[in-house]
Amino acid sequence: MSFKERLKKDNLPQHIAIIMDGNGRWAKGIGKLRIFGHQNGVSAVREAMEGCVDVGINYLTLYAFSSENWNRPKLEVRALMELLVNTLAKETKTFMDNGIKLQTIGNISDLPTNCQKTLADTIDLTKSNDQCVLTLALSYGSRTEIVDATKAIAQKVANGQLDIADIDEATISMHLYTHGTPDPDLMIRTSGEQRISNYLLYQMAYTELCFLDKMWPEFKREDLFEAIYNYQNRERRFGKTSEQL
Numbered sequence: 001m002s003f004k005e006r007l008k009k010d011n012l013p014q015h016i017a018i019i020m021d022g023n024g025r026w027a028k029g030i031g032k033l034r035i036f037g038h039q040n041g042v043s044a045v046r047e048a049m050e051g052c053v054d055v056g057i058n059y060l061t062l063y064a065f066s067s068e069n070w071n072r073p074k075l076e077v078r079a080l081m082e083l084l085v086n087t088l089a090k091e092t093k094t095f096m097d098n099g100i101k102l103q104t105i106g107n108i109s110d111l112p113t114n115c116q117k118t119l120a121d122t123i124d125l126t127k128s129n130d131q132c133v134l135t136l137a138l139s140y141g142s143r144t145e146i147v148d149a150t151k152a153i154a155q156k157v158a159n160g161q162l163d164i165a166d167i168d169e170a171t172i173s174m175h176l177y178t179h180g181t182p183d184p185d186l187m188i189r190t191s192g193e194q195r196i197s198n199y200l201l202y203q204m205a206y207t208e209l210c211f212l213d214k215m216w217p218e219f220k221r222e223d224l225f226e227a228i229y230n231y232q233n234r235e236r237r238f239g240k241t242s243e244q245l
């Protein structure tokens with residue numbers, strides 16, 4: 001039986017976050033340039049999106065470009081930005097056919113203007129889609145996100161709009177870039193690296209982590225289903241004992 005057939009419909013993660021890692025190493029392994037790895041990573045993005053829609057995952061968040069990725073060679077950064085623009089344009093049909101609504105988190109104003117424009121157009125085009133929300137983390141860093149939230153909250157306190165005593169976990173969540181999106185239930189990272197790399201630090205307090213040995217261009221929807229299957233066979237205790245659940 002395939003992993004998809006083994007999934008329990010009543011215990012699906014509502015939100016899956018992915019760190020798409022290993023494009024460069026995959027390309028190097030077959031004697032190609034790093035950008036070839038990124039180009040081949042696009043089909044894995046499609047696998048992940050369509051796999052999520054197929055089984056009914058409501059939110060998918062992809063780490064497409066971190067704030068630290070700006071330190072990569074200029075040529076690679078430019079190629080990644082071009083790939084993003086071309087992919088968004090090419091995948092319009094995938095978004096519309098699958099009811100995928102696009103949104104972004106991160107400092108989008110850092111991106112080249114043509115990237116910003118294509119993103120804004122695609123967000124507008126897909127705004128009424130209701131099967132799955134695809135969030136692209138672009139020029140994203142979780143510590144900066146937390147700093148920005150802290151500043152916004154402090155500003156409200158200074159303006160008298162918010163009382164310090166009323167600040168709670170929900171206040172922080174509401175001021176993060178991800179406000180309105182539930183915390184991830186499952187985070188998948190490819191490439192064998194076992195770290196979080198400044199991704200959704202506040203949001204992942206209780207997220208189940210899954211580290212795959214495959215490189216991102218090798219990722220198929222069956223890998224997604226296997227990760228969900230493993231997730232369903234874990235016990236999420238949120239600090240309680242097994243007996244209390």
Ligand code: FPP
Pocket residue numbers: 020021022023024025026038039041042045062063064065066069080083084087088136191216
């Ligand atoms: C990490 O692999 C991957 C990235 C920094 C970019 C991810 C981009 C894509 C999958 C393609 C385009 C995406 C969209 C959403 C259109 P790496 O380069 O760090 O690999 P390495 O660790 O082997 O060097």
